[in-house]
Amino acid sequence: MSQAQLAGGELTKGFISQVEAGLVRPSVRSLQIIANRLGRSLDYFLGDEPLAAMKRLTFHRLAAEAAVERHDWDTVRAEVARGLGERPQPREHAKLLRFLAQAEITSGDREAAFEHIARGLGMVTAAAEPIEVAHLLYLRGLAYGQQGHYVAAGEALEAARDVVEKYELTDPRLRARILVSLGTAYRRLRRTTKAAQTYASALSLASSVDELRLAAQGYMGIAVSLYDSGELDGAIANYQRALELFERVTDTGFELSVLHSLASVHLEHGDTQEAADLAQRCAARARAVGDKRMSAVADVVLARIALAANDAAGALRLAQSAEGTLADIGDGVQRADALRVIGSANDAIGDYEASDRGYRKSIELLTAAGDSPDLSAFAVEYARKLRTRGKVDEAFDLLELARQGAPKT
Numbered sequence: 001m002s003q004a005q006l007a008g009g010e011l012t013k014g015f016i017s018q019v020e021a022g023l024v025r026p027s028v029r030s031l032q033i034i035a036n037r038l039g040r041s042l043d044y045f046l047g048d049e050p051l052a053a054m055k056r057l058t059f060h061r062l063a064a065e066a067a068v069e070r071h072d073w074d075t076v077r078a079e080v081a082r083g084l085g086e087r088p089q090p091r092e093h094a095k096l097l098r099f100l101a102q103a104e105i106t107s108g109d110r111e112a113a114f115e116h117i118a119r120g121l122g123m124v125t126a127a128a129e130p131i132e133v134a135h136l137l138y139l140r141g142l143a144y145g146q147q148g149h150y151v152a153a154g155e156a157l158e159a160a161r162d163v164v165e166k167y168e169l170t171d172p173r174l175r176a177r178i179l180v181s182l183g184t185a186y187r188r189l190r191r192t193t194k195a196a197q198t199y200a201s202a203l204s205l206a207s208s209v210d211e212l213r214l215a216a217q218g219y220m221g222i223a224v225s226l227y228d229s230g231e232l233d234g235a236i237a238n239y240q241r242a243l244e245l246f247e248r249v250t251d252t253g254f255e256l257s258v259l260h261s262l263a264s265v266h267l268e269h270g271d272t273q274e275a276a277d278l279a280q281r282c283a284a285r286a287r288a289v290g291d292k293r294m295s296a297v298a299d300v301v302l303a304r305i306a307l308a309a310n311d312a313a314g315a316l317r318l319a320q321s322a323e324g325t326l327a328d329i330g331d332g333v334q335r336a337d338a339l340r341v342i343g344s345a346n347d348a349i350g351d352y353e354a355s356d357r358g359y360r361k362s363i364e365l366l367t368a369a370g371d372s373p374d375l376s377a378f379a380v381e382y383a384r385k386l387r388t389r390g391k392v393d394e395a396f397d398l399l400e401l402a403r404q405g406a407p408k409t
Contacts, residue, residue: 006037055233057086062240064099073103090123094132097123101139110143117143130167131174134160138178145181148372150188157182176202180257188373192265199262256286256294263301267308276305296322297334303341312348315341332369336362340378347385355385363401376402 003016010033060083067075080096080103088096097120104113117140126133141156160178163169179202186195259282267275283298303318323338343358359382366375383398 006034008033008037053086057083057088057092060086061088061092061096064096068099068102071106073106076100076103091129091132094120094123094129094136098132098135098139101136101143105139105143105146108146110146113139113143126163126167130163131169131171134163134169134171134174134178137163138174138181141178141185142181145185145188148370150185150373154182154185154189157185176258180261183258183261187261187265192268196262196265196269199258199265202258256282256291256298259285260294260297260301263298267301267304272305272308276302279305292325293329293331293334296325296329296338300334300338300341303338303345307341307345307348310348312345316345316349319345332365333374336365336369336374336378339365340381343382344385352389359385372404376404 003013003020007013007016011030015030016034060079064076064079064083067073067079076099080100083096084093097116101113101116101120104110104116117136120136121133124132124136137156137160141153141160144150144153144156157178161175161182164171164175164178169175179198183195183198183202186192186198259278263275263278263282266272266278279298279301283295283302286292286294286298299318299322303315303322306312306315306318319338319341323335323342326335326338339358339362341358343355343362346352346355346358359378362378363375363382366378379398379402383395383402386392386398387395
């Protein structure tokens with residue numbers, strides 16, 4: 001085979017000549033092209049086949065894990081597919097399936113996620129791999145919660161928490177994620193005391209070291225460069241450094257989520273002062289880190305507090321500002337909450353036409369999002385307003401909608 005034939009359309013004859021002369025070291029991708037042309041496997045050039053396969057698997061697993069941290073789900077799927085192509089042992093296989101399940105949950109394909117989780121749990125045991133079992137149970141709870149099956153979600157999340165505690169796992173981020181999701185399940189099931197306690201435990205795990213994320217991203221860039229140059233060992237080492245740093249990085253999103261959830265729980269309990277303090281903390285923290293979404297979400301809670309204090313005009317100003325931000329961001333569920341406050345505030349002021357627009361748009365958004373529990377609560381509230389205005393038939397229709405959207409058990 002000539003150098004030109006070996007180069008094909010992807011490489012150059014000059015590059016092949018330099019490789020043959022030992023003047024350049026081809027990247028793994030270039031080596032794969034050459035191997036394919038020669039009818040050889042990549043392992044033929046890398047040396048020990050089992051060792052090379054193990055290194056490739058480790059690299060693809062670490063690359064998938066780093067992509068999870070970046071929420072780069074297309075890369076997650078691609079790296080998992082490559083890793084599974086190396087025929088991993090059960091432990092590594094379960095970990096790859098876990099990453100895939102996270103990608104499917106994010107994309108809304110919960111049935112596929114459940115399948116990956118079940119397969120993963122069938123490959124590992126809590127006694128042998130407690131951290132993996134805890135991760136998979138957490139994802140199962142998350143998926144159930146997205147479907148509105150809060151009893152099942154709570155059971156899965158309690159099982160995940162129990163594994164963490166029984167085996168004394170020292171993973172603060174996993175513990176925080178489990179507690180936040182478990183608190184949300186308790187809240188949806190109206191177990192507000194347990195929800196508040198669980199959220200408080202999660203909040204105590206939050207910390208702030210933003211510089212570590214930048215360093216971790218730097219290590220990931222080095223890892224990719226080393227991989228392209230064929231340095232698998234160096235690539236693996238740099239990905240491991242990046243992931244070690246990610247474990248210590250602030251999860252500001254969880255901190256803000258917990259502050260918001262705690263504020264909502266205290267408001268539902270009638271403790272408006274504590275709710276206001278937490279919502280103000282959430283809003284201030286969100287603005288400090290440039291999180292427009294959580295700043296707006298916190299303002300909606302403050303609007304609800306203003307409404308409870310009979311300040312309908314103040315509530316309307318806060319809710320309208322937040323609704324505009326959430327509409328720009330494209331967060332339909334949180335925007336619906338702002339519109340609910342707008343509807344209630346306008347009702348209190350006596351602008352029933354504006355009130356109807358707010359409530360109807362919020363119900364439309366929740367219907368599109370498939371958020372049955374909130375849809376049920378909003379419909380009941382709107383029905384009460386309509387019944388007070390004497391619109392009994394419309395109120396009845398909304399109560400029927402609320403019944404259909406009640407939380408599933």
